[in-house]
Amino acid sequence: MKGSDPGWVRWVLITVALAFLAVMLVAPLAAVFMEAFGKGTRVYWRNVTDPATLSAMRLTLTAAAVSAPLNALFGLAAAWAVTRFEFPGRSLLVTLIDLPFAVSPVIAGLIFVAGFGSQTAFGGWLADHGLRVIFATPGIVLATLFVTFPFVARELIPLMQEQGSDDEQAAITLGASGWTTFRRITLPRIRLALVYGLILANARAIGEFGAVSVVSGHIRGVTNTLPLHVEILYNEYNFTGAFAVASLLALFALATIAAKNILEWRLRRAREEGDKS
Amino acid sequence: MTGWPLPRRRYSILPGFGLTLGYASLYLSLIVLLPMAALASGVFRMSWAEFAAAAFDGRVVASYRLTLLCSLAAALINAVFGFIVAWCLVRYRFPGWRIIDAMVDLPFALPTAVSGIVLTALYAPNGWFGAPLARLGVKVAYTPLGIVAALVFIGLPFVVRMAAPAIEDLDAESEQAAASLGADRWQCFTRVQLPALAPALISGTAMAFARALGEYGSVIFIAGNMPMKTEITALVIITKLEQFDYAGASAVAAVMLAASFAMLLTINFLEWRSSSRHRSAG
Amino acid sequence: MNIALEHVSRRFGGFTALDDVSLEVRQGELLALLGPSGSGKTTLLRIIAGLDAPDDVPGARIRMDGEEIDWRKPRPHQVGFVFQHYALFRTMTVFENIAFGLRVKRKADRPDETAIRARVNELLALIQLESVAGRYPSQLSGGQRQRVALARALAIEPRILLLDEPFGALDAKVRQDLRRWLRNLHGKIPVTSVLVTHDQEEALEVADRIVIMRAGRIEQVGTPEEVFHHPKSAFVMDFLGNVNLFHARLEGEAAGEAKTQVRARPHDLEVSRVEGTGSSLKGKVTRIQTAGAAVKVEVTTEEGEAILVEMPHDRFKHSGIATGEQVFVNVKDARVFLEDYTI
Numbered sequence: 035m036k037g038s039d040p041g042w043v044r045w046v047l048i049t050v051a052l053a054f055l056a057v058m059l060v061a062p063l064a065a066v067f068m069e070a071f072g073k074g075t076r077v078y079w080r081n082v083t084d085p086a087t088l089s090a091m092r093l094t095l096t097a098a099a100v101s102a103p104l105n106a107l108f109g110l111a112a113a114w115a116v117t118r119f120e121f122p123g124r125s126l127l128v129t130l131i132d133l134p135f136a137v138s139p140v141i142a143g144l145i146f147v148a149g150f151g152s153q154t155a156f157g158g159w160l161a162d163h164g165l166r167v168i169f170a171t172p173g174i175v176l177a178t179l180f181v182t183f184p185f186v187a188r189e190l191i192p193l194m195q196e197q198g199s200d201d202e203q204a205a206i207t208l209g210a211s212g213w214t215t216f217r218r219i220t221l222p223r224i225r226l227a228l229v230y231g232l233i234l235a236n237a238r239a240i241g242e243f244g245a246v247s248v249v250s251g252h253i254r255g256v257t258n259t260l261p262l263h264v265e266i267l268y269n270e271y272n273f274t275g276a277f278a279v280a281s282l283l284a285l286f287a288l289a290t291i292a293a294k295n296i297l298e299w300r301l302r303r304a305r306e307e308g309d310k311s
Numbered sequence: 312m313t314g315w316p317l318p319r320r321r322y323s324i325l326p327g328f329g330l331t332l333g334y335a336s337l338y339l340s341l342i343v344l345l346p347m348a349a350l351a352s353g354v355f356r357m358s359w360a361e362f363a364a365a366a367f368d369g370r371v372v373a374s375y376r377l378t379l380l381c382s383l384a385a386a387l388i389n390a391v392f393g394f395i396v397a398w399c400l401v402r403y404r405f406p407g408w409r410i411i412d413a414m415v416d417l418p419f420a421l422p423t424a425v426s427g428i429v430l431t432a433l434y435a436p437n438g439w440f441g442a443p444l445a446r447l448g449v450k451v452a453y454t455p456l457g458i459v460a461a462l463v464f465i466g467l468p469f470v471v472r473m474a475a476p477a478i479e480d481l482d483a484e485s486e487q488a489a490a491s492l493g494a495d496r497w498q499c500f501t502r503v504q505l506p507a508l509a510p511a512l513i514s515g516t517a518m519a520f521a522r523a524l525g526e527y528g529s530v531i532f533i534a535g536n537m538p539m540k541t542e543i544t545a546l547v548i549i550t551k552l553e554q555f556d557y558a559g560a561s562a563v564a565a566v567m568l569a570a571s572f573a574m575l576l577t578i579n580f581l582e583w584r585s586s587s588r589h590r591s592a593g
Numbered sequence: 594m595n596i597a598l599e600h601v602s603r604r605f606g607g608f609t610a611l612d613d614v615s616l617e618v619r620q621g622e623l624l625a626l627l628g629p630s631g632s633g634k635t636t637l638l639r640i641i642a643g644l645d646a647p648d649d650v651p652g653a654r655i656r657m658d659g660e661e662i663d664w665r666k667p668r669p670h671q672v673g674f675v676f677q678h679y680a681l682f683r684t685m686t687v688f689e690n691i692a693f694g695l696r697v698k699r700k701a702d703r704p705d706e707t708a709i710r711a712r713v714n715e716l717l718a719l720i721q722l723e724s725v726a727g728r729y730p731s732q733l734s735g736g737q738r739q740r741v742a743l744a745r746a747l748a749i750e751p752r753i754l755l756l757d758e759p760f761g762a763l764d765a766k767v768r769q770d771l772r773r774w775l776r777n778l779h780g781k782i783p784v785t786s787v788l789v790t791h792d793q794e795e796a797l798e799v800a801d802r803i804v805i806m807r808a809g810r811i812e813q814v815g816t817p818e819e820v821f822h823h824p825k826s827a828f829v830m831d832f833l834g835n836v837n838l839f840h841a842r843l844e845g846e847a848a849g850e851a852k853t854q855v856r857a858r859p860h861d862l863e864v865s866r867v868e869g870t871g872s873s874l875k876g877k878v879t880r881i882q883t884a885g886a887a888v889k890v891e892v893t894t895e896e897g898e899a900i901l902v903e904m905p906h907d908r909f910k911h912s913g914i915a916t917g918e919q920v921f922v923n924v925k926d927a928r929v930f931l932e933d934y935t936i
Contacts, residue, residue, distance in 0.1 A: 203680070206667075207644070210697040223683070307731060
């Protein structure tokens with residue numbers, strides 16, 4: 035919408051906004067890559083393909099790959115339960131889903147140490163049976179799940195609420211089973227929102243630092259994710275190495291932003307077409 | 312409809328209640344409820360004296376003060392500049408606005424460790440911004456100013472994303488009505504438009520504030536982390552954990568959680584109040 | 594199939610949608626549930642369909658073909674339900690929508706693809722939409738979508754067809770055409786049907802029997818002729834067609850000074866220069882409207898009451914009545930209801 039603001043106001047505001055963004059957004063992004071390539075491309079490549087980096091990448095991707103389907107299932111289940119039925123405790127469920135957003139990442143990690151650490155009864159029992167949770171991969175996965183599970187549910191719940199259940203009721207009256215109805219009627223309508231939520235969750239899973247920092251053992255090559263690896267390199271004063279790994283994460287962040295915007299555009303188009311019908 | 316322990320639901324022709332609610336409840340119990348209960352039980356097992364000693368120790372209180380003040384400063388800076396950015400993005404179409412609009416999401420998408428190290432590099436005495444500022448006698452890195460800079464970065468999208476839809480919803484007709492009644496541009500802005508935008512602006516600022524309170528990754532590299540001076544509360548918790556002082560860490564965490572929940576309730580209350588006010592206005 | 598509901602109630606929180614309703618839907622009839630919004634008609638329809646259940650009150654029973662069913666469990670049989678906003682599957686074509694019910698049948702009951710195609714084409718011919726079989730719902734007009742929704746419901750050969758305000762969202766002309774079309778369809782495929790509407794003209798035109806509802810209760814059940822010419826209550830008379838309301842005093846020893854209201858339909862009144870033999874009122878003609886199926890004459894009495902009289906065009910021409918004339922309104926037929934008495 036074109037503003038009715040006088041020309042000079044517009045130019046001042048735009049200049050201020052652009053200057054602010056240049057300082058706060060553009061400079062950091064540029065600096066990551068400049069520092070990463072500071073010692074040349076060969077050093078960059080060596081840093082990126084270092085075994086410790088690769089193992090950190092593997093762990094990060096594992097956590098993300100494990101959490102994605104679990105989050106998708108949770109999001110679908112929670113959205114179906116909350117939007118298609120009425121039951122006592124429904125608003126409690128919705129509030130619990132928002133909980134991780136209100137909690138500091140460090141506390142997110144702490145609660146798993148409190149719950150599954152070997153100093154607890156449960157954790158000690160698990161350790162006796164050879165299953166380490168904290169300071170091992172399972173703990174990292176759990177902490178990742180905590181900070182990422184709301185994303186899919188928060189996209190699906192308002193959408194499915196808005197869409198209503200008429201179509202699904204129609205399918206049931208026509209004799210379709212619950213599973214067929216879900217697969218052929220519900221899923222096609224929520225596909226885009228599901229992918230959008232997964233993109234957000236995935237970005238968070240890969241980038242999570244605070245929570246994972248608490249539950250990991252910071253054991254290089256074993257319990258380090260990419261963000262933790264960045265920290266270790268930085269603390270060793272290997273700045274070029276740290277920024278090289280950071281640049282990988284930055285590239286991934288840019289890919290996430292691109293995917294997110296494309297989906298937002300498609301979601302908006304789908305909604306406009308939905309309004310027409 | 313289903314047996315204990317799931318709640319009874321009203322008759323519905325749609326199937327899947329037991330399955331979906333069961334899975335969701337199981338998931339939540341494992342990932343949220345049980346761990347939080349473990350934390351809570353740890354805290355309740357302490358006596359009040361133990362709790363107070365851990366949670367209100369001088370060093371810890373200094374961290375509360377630092378975290379609160381820096382978060383507040385960052386939130387207010389974002390309120391002003393984030394609003395300007397949102398205003399320009401919505402009302403002015405300048406070349407490249409689409410890319411800039413997408414880039415506002417960068418602090419959301421970028422891992423906090425990455426933003427942590429790059430902001431430190433930028434504001435360190437030999438950095439792109441740090442060097443000129445040092446010449447002016449201003450130290451940013453390893454001081455509370457650095458903490459504020461990092462918190463401004465991660466809070467930026469909140470205000471922009473909350474303010475932008477509200478600015479889009481601004482009623483062109485109200486603007487024209489105010490102008491026809493003789494208001495000049497500034498009066499129109501302060502008396503008509505800003506009050507309409509206030510709820511969204513306050514919500515966005517509150518969210519940026521809440522996020523800043525708990526932030527860890529972006530801050531610990533630039534903060535300097537000196538106890539009593541530049542140590543944020545999140546770091547205090549981690550330090551206690553590294554010393555295996557689980558009780559102490561839990562106590563401080565309890566204080567942080569109380570603050571977070573208070574913020575969450577405030578935000579919900581603000582959003583509820585603004586929506587009901589709009590409803591009654593018709 | 595016939596369905597009998599006994600003592601069915603349904604409350605939503607503090608709001609009572611249905612209050613002890615008992616109703617029988619007869620095999621093969623087209624029954625209309627008619628009433629204003631909030632009367633409970635859609636709730637009743639959904640309970641008949643099995644999309645909702647009555648409150649668990651002793652005495653509440655639902656019988657199908659005489660057999661009592663357990664309404665606490667979702668019902669296994671198939672109903673044809675046409676939703677108010679059609680609920681067509683957006684990601685499927687018209688053809689696929691209609692075929693859906695046939696394609697999701699269990700393996701044992703499912704016809705083969707050729708049989709399915711034949712049936713769908715048969716239905717497309719019935720609803721006269723063969724040409725748009727490949728289109729998506731968003732590409733159809735409201736009337737076309739409605740017909741597809743109906744065909745989809747009929748494809749599974751339901752034993753009962755339920756329609757929730759099927760023509761509500763359509764233009765007046767389309768509504769009229771579809772009403773006639775539905776009536777013809779029901780003649781060809783006499784499946785037990787229940788229709789919910791708030792449009793009394795629609796109910797009178799289409800239904801075999803009408804159930805008039807108000808505030809969760811049934812006011813009257815009967816054929817269109819019965820409910821129109823022999824309304825059992827003032828509400829029913831007011832709801833169906835136009836009504837003139839008069840205030841009168843009762844005369845006679847038993848009544849004393851009782852006041853009452855008298856209701857007369859516009860076509861049961863006559864405008865004449867001559868006073869009639871029965872009840873008659875004096876007044877001045879204030880408005881004449883000849884644009885319509887009948888002529889509408891508005892007469893205002895000395896007390897300021899406005900009376901609407903309807904008469905056929907030829908009678909009007911013959912009478913030569915003009916605006917401003919002093920005339921008599923003769924009452925040919927009028928009704929007084931019990932509830933109108935105040936003593």
